Amino acid sequence: MIINSSNKIEKMDEDLISLESFTFLCFTAIFFVIDMVTPLEINIGVLYSLPVWASLFLGRSHQLLKLTAVLALFFIILGAFVSLGEITLSIFLNRLFSCALILITYYLCQIFKRGLIQKMQFEDRFFAALESTPAGVILIDMSGKIVVSNSALNVLFEYTEIELSLLSFEALIPNEVKQKYSYLVSKFLANPKGNIISDELEIFGKAKSGKLIPIDVALNLIESNGESFVIATVTDITNRKENFRLMREKNKKLEQSESEKAELIKELKSLNIKNKETISLLEAIREHAAHALISTDLNGLITSFNSSAEKMLGYKASELIGKENPGKFHDVQEVINRSAEFSEKLEEEIEPGFKTFVCHTNLGLENEFEWIYVNKTGVKFPVLLTVSSLFDEEGRLSGYLGIAQDITKTKEVARKLEQSNEELAQFAYRTSHDLKAPLATMKGLIGFVKEDLESGDIDEVNLNLREIENQVEKLTKLVVGILNLAKGDLQECSYELVNTYYLLNKLKESLDLELKQKDVSFTFKTDRELFVYTQELRIEQILYNLVLNSIKYSDSNKEIKFVEICFEISEVVKIKVCDNGLGIPLKFQDKLFEMFTRFHPNQAEGSGLGMSIVKKNIEALGGEISFLSSEKGSEFEILLPIKEKL
Amino acid sequence: MNQGNYSVMIVDDQKPDRYLLKRYLKKMNHTGHIFEAENGESALDLFLNFEKSKNEFSDDFPPMIIFLDINMPFLNGFEFLDAFSKIRESHPSLKSSVIMMFSSSHSSSDKEKAFSYSFVKDFITKDEISSETIKEKIHKILEP
Structure with a gap:
């Protein structure tokens, strides 16, 4: 060269x-x-x-x-x-x-x-x-013969100049890929513009020693004196390839991490959206919940206090958040008692305080208990408090959430229900007892009547027959009383205009016999034209039982025995029943309206249901009854709401 | 103990029921003294005034068997049992007195409640009473 x-x-x-x-x-x-x-x-x-x-x-x-x-x-x-x-x-x-x-x-x-x-x-x-080009350059004529090559190429392919000049370019191409090369060359010749043919294809040259060299080939067609030559610039890309491989790897890793990152971002975004949704949902729940929601940090410091909590306890959220512990609105004595109770139950020393509220939660136990809350003005009321754990994003315990429900009403309803259940149980018990008792007595008496008849003891027979008669009468009264009570409980009467004068006259007539027997005078004060819009049967029942009680328990030691009814209508219907009877012994006054209660068993026969009947009917009319009683007599006052009759 | 010569007490608000029980006792040749009370309160008075009753009735007091009704005005059977168990603590001679419930109640909770007192020995329901049953139950108590 x-x-x-x-x-x-x-x-x-x-x-x-x-x-x-x-x-x-x-x-x-x-x-x-x-x-x-x-x-x-x-x-x-x-x-x-x-x-x-x-x-x-x-x-x-x-x-x-x-x-x-x-x-x-x-x-x-x-x-x-x-x-x-x-x-x-x-x-x-x-x-x-x-x-x-x-x-x-x-x-x-x-x-x-x-x-x-x-x-x-x-x-x-x-x-x-x-020569000075670092790339190998080779000039090939159209027959494939090498015309010129530079030393860079010679060095690359390990040939001398003379050796090369005797060779065809095919000698520089590995056998396995000759077909590929000839395809590429023909493709190049069909459109012979400066063309790098190995950009993405893997092209190798074959050195004299047979070593494969990764190369990059740029081909150019040149014309000289009507002859065409192909000039090929050959670059050793061993390093570049290695670099490329490394880069590819890096890229791949990068891509992978990029895609991971993208995935992560996507996930985060969706999480964020969910999170936002959840947060807004939670906020809505927190603010509009009927229950008080109170959250604290691990030490019990209040971190949130919703509006229901504000309403329930009378404190502003700003007064408590970051300043106070829920103990602020708990009943101190109850917390002390509970901590002792929990300590024993959980076999762990629990000091009275915040720990008392969360000890069950910390042990993974259900934490739902009734507590007494004390509002800002000192009023105590029962709540049902559920305490659960709060966790941060990494799943670590970060605080507690207390959900408190004011159960004053629930408790009241439960109490009433319990009371009425108790009443019902009492009623069933007493009914079965009081119905059975006279029957058992009669059975016994009849047995002796038979014996006495046989032995001819007629006096004893008569005595016992009278007693049997009494028992029958007693039983009859009881049955009537139970039926009336059931009526008061179940029967829906219709409202109608009732003339009070007529009503009281009728009452007096129905009690005429009893009044005469006990020598009791019955008077009433009402306007002849006074009408009350009410349920007549209920009013009748109420007054009948009250007056009958007055007659039964009249004081025989008093010279004049009386019972008096006054009807008045102002904002409410006010009915007063007064007598100068025995009065209700003070220690039994709070039991007056209980069923089967009798305070003067020697005075008169009775089912013990009279006052229960009175109370049931007054309740059915939406009214109330109160009384004053002493040895001088009793005074009942009944207040009934006015139902307007258009 | 002399056959039939023991004092009893009947606490029942129903006069005919007391009458029936007295006749059953008479039928089984009971000759002892019979205390009668028409409710728990008056029965309790007898024990509360222990010394006075002792003086008045000497050996007849305290009664050996107390027949006790449950449903009574003022102080019912259970209230009486409660009060009686307290009096019993301070008067050892009352320990020989036993109680036989005498009621028309068939309620098992009533029976359970009554038998929770160690000195309640039996429970007679009024509708199953006959001279035979009462004889049997009294013998069971007196000669165990």
Whole structure:
């Protein structure tokens, strides 16, 4: 391969001048000898022009051309002078013509030479540039023969220049991929524009040792003197490939982490959305919950206090958050009692305080208990409190949430229910007892009546028969009383306008016998035209039982015995029943309305249901009853709401 | 102990029931003294005024068997049992008195409640009473 810079070219030229000049001098001298031995008339100029032409192609510089031309001219002229004889016109013209020919040749050659030198210089520079390229460059003709290659390529493929010049480019291609190459080359030739063919394909070159070299090949088609060549720039990409591989790996990792990151972000976003939804939902729940929601940190410091809690306890959230412990609104004594109770139950010392509220939660046990809350003004009320754990994002215990429900009403309802259940149980018990008892007595009495009849003890028979009669009467009263009570409980009577005067007269008539027996006077005060819009049967039941009690428990020690009813209508219907009877013993007054209660068992027979019947009917009318009683007598006051009759 | 010569007490608000029980006792040749009380309160008075009763009735007091009704006004059978168990603590001679419930109640909770007192020895329901049953039960108590 030519490894010349332009400076080198000139230096070599200088070296060559002497040798070439000498050669040309020799040739010219030979021509001069030929010139001398041939007749001078023969145009020898043509002969002399030959070295000039030769110097054009052989010589590298103008000097040689000039030298050759000057020598030729010198010999032509010399030939004329050294020729024997005189210089004939034909000889002179011959010499002149020869000189002209040499000069013309010289000028022509000079012109050619300039172009040639330029071309050669260009080629030299081109090859120099080629050499200095770090990439391997190879020029291949269309038959596949390697024309030129630079040393970078030689080094890469481990060949010498001469070895390469004897090879076809196929020698540089691994056998396995020859087909692929020829496809690529044909594809390139079909559209021969600067083309890198190995960008994404894996292309390998085969070195002399058979080693595969990953390469990058750029192909270019060049035309020279009607001939086409392919110039291929071959770059060793071993390092690049390694780098690329590493980069790919990195990228892959990066991509992976990117995709993971994207996934994470997506997840976070959705979580965030969910979170936001949850938060807003929670906030809505917290603010609008009917229950008090109170959260605390691990030490019990209040961290949130919703509006229901504010309403329930009378404290503002701002008064408590970050300042107080829920103990603030608990009943102190209860907390102390509970902590003792819990300590025993959980077999763990629990100090009275916040720990008392959360100890069950901390042990993973259900924590729902009734507590007494004390509101800001000191009023106590029962709540059902559920305490659960709160966790942060990492799942660590971060605090507690207490949900408290005011159960005052629930408790009241439960109490009433319990009471009515108790009443019912009592009723069932007493009913079965009181119905059975006289039957058992009668059975016993009848047994003795039979015996007495047999033994002829007629007095005893009569006595017991009277007793049986009493028992029957007693039983009858009881049955009637139970039926009336059931009526008061179950029967829905209709409201109607009731004339009080007529009502009280009717009552007096129905009690006439009892009044006479006990010598009790019955008076009433009402307007003849006073009407009450009420349920007549219930009013009747109420007044009948009250007046009957007054008659039964009249005080025989008093000279005048009376019972009086007053009817008044103002904002409510007010009915007063007064008597001067025995009165209700003080210690039994709170049991007055209980069923089967009798305080003067010796005074009169009774079912013990009278006052229960009174109370049931008053309740059914939406009214209330109160009384004052002493040994001087009793006074009942009944208040009934006015039902307007349009 | 002399056959039939032991004092008893009948605490019942129902006069005919007291009458019936007295006749059953008479039928089984009971000759001892019979205390009668028409409710728990008046029965209790007899024991509360222990010394006075002792003086008045000498050996007849305290009664050996107390027939006790449950449903009575003022102080019912259970309230009486409660009060009686307290009096019993301070009067050792009362320890020989035993109680036989005498009620028309068939309620098992009533029976349970009554038998929770160690001195309640039996329970007669009024509708199953006959001279035979009462004889049997009294014998069981007196001659175990």
